[in-house]
Amino acid sequence: MNTFKDIIKQDIKNTFINDDEFSDKHYIDGKEMSVITDGIELLEREKKLKDKTDGVFLKQKLIYVAAEDFGPLPRIGRIIKLDKSDYRVIDAIAENGMYSLTLEAYKG
Template sequence: MALFELKQDTGSGAAAPWAPPTFKDCVAADIDAAFFEENEHADRHTVDGKDVLIVLEDDDLREHSAHWEAGAKQNFDTGLYTAHTILYIRAEDYGPKPKIGKQLVLDKGTKSQRTYTINLCQEESGVYRMTMERTRQ
């Protein structure tokens, strides 16, 4: 005597054979599970008014030539320095691909607010890689 009955519906046709995931399938899963994992790699920021997970990579800081006058560094035409930054953000979180030259505001309304100019934006596997710069006046 059985304690329970087990009825299985195996469908009307033969089951599709199992296929291992492709490399692209694994990469797509890793983008969310590893790259945009808040506790591991990504940080939460406000990008153009949206609270999203991003990865920031500070590339370099280039000081512009200037001269000293009246005890202060003077450089009115090009700014004191240019900071280059790379931002990674999910395309679905940002929206349509931004145009070159667009102003991007990071962490608006906080003491760490920064405004960048987008120099290059590339999309791969649903992630935008934006190369940006900001000039300190």
């Protein structure tokens, strides 16, 4: 008999992280994996935070990846390469086999 946690784990690959439904292939640190990008949730989070930089363009992304594809939850401040751009992890949350990662890149 499957537990609820087992069902959620199956749903991550079969439903949420499914390239035919919600996700797209991207490269993270040179490894291809399925990634969901969420601009709407990021806008909601940005409303709660105020950018305190002067003269710097801030580029942010909110992504979701399967924990088993990504590996260990990255620490805050770690630099990861998403496709061809470097981003700093500013928030990392593990949620039932998925990671929610908020990334940002500064350009002068």
